[in-house]
Amino acid sequence: MNKVVLFDIGGVLINWKDQWLHQEISDQLQVPFKKIESKFNANLCSLFESKINETEFWNLVLGSDNKIDHKIISKTFLKMSSINYDFLNFAKSLKVNGNHIGILSNLTPETSMCIPNSLLDDFDYLFYSNSLKMSKPNAEIYQHVCGKIQSKDILFIDDKQENLDAAKLFDMDTVLFTPSDFSTGIIHKKILNFLK
Incomplete structure (x- = not known):
């Protein structure tokens, strides 16, 4: 089989930092994000997997009497994120x-609607957590991917080491996406070396 390069969206093909969302939440709640971080993280996979909606998510994190804008995640994503056209165009050029x-x-149903459909038309495989009801770094999503593509043929690019560590358990090659490695061309070289 030919080789497949899988890309994460947020933090890789789309410029995004979780800290931006954490700051928006802190500003709206007028409390440090650290105070809700454990409950936020404990319920995030359920949101990514469409097991709960954003209102249910915030009720679990903050209680049912919360005052947060329940659309803060998708609104912040729309406001703060931008497409990394340089890397997106490079990714599309690999189809040779x-x-x-x-x-x-990993996408919530709401953030997935923020991404223009035409943006990813050239991609052969689309593994979205909200559609599959599985999320990174849980093993099930990698098992699903490896059921469609042989792991030895996959290079996975993500900005979170825990997602890459889980992928390595399934014998996928991985590259950690960092802004500095991107700007210096290191990421490009690693991908091109994999495809040789």
């Missing part, structure tokens, strides 16, 4: 010599 590209990303 029979190679394929795909997406493996």
Whole structure:
């Protein structure tokens, strides 16, 4: 089989930092994010997997009498994120010599609607947590991916080390996306070396 490069969306193909959302939440609640971080993180996979909606998520994190804008995640994503066109165009250019590209990303149903459909038309595989009802770094999503593509043929690019560590358990090659490695061309070289 030909090789497949899978990309995360937020923090890789789309410029995004979780800290931006954490700051928006802190500003709206007038409390440090650290005070809600454990409950936030404990319920995030359920939101990514469409097991709960944003209102239910915030009720679990803050209690049912909360005053937060229940659409703060998608609103912040729309306001703060931007498309990394340089890397997106590079990703699309990899579809040569029979190679394929795909997406493996955790998205809430609401944030997935913020991404223009045409943006990812050229991608051969689309593995979205909200559609699959599975999320990174849980093993099930990697098992699903490996059921569609042989793991030895996959290079996975993500901005979170825990997601890459889980992928390595399934014998996927991985690259940690960092802004500095991107700007210096290191990421490009690693991908091109994998495709040789």
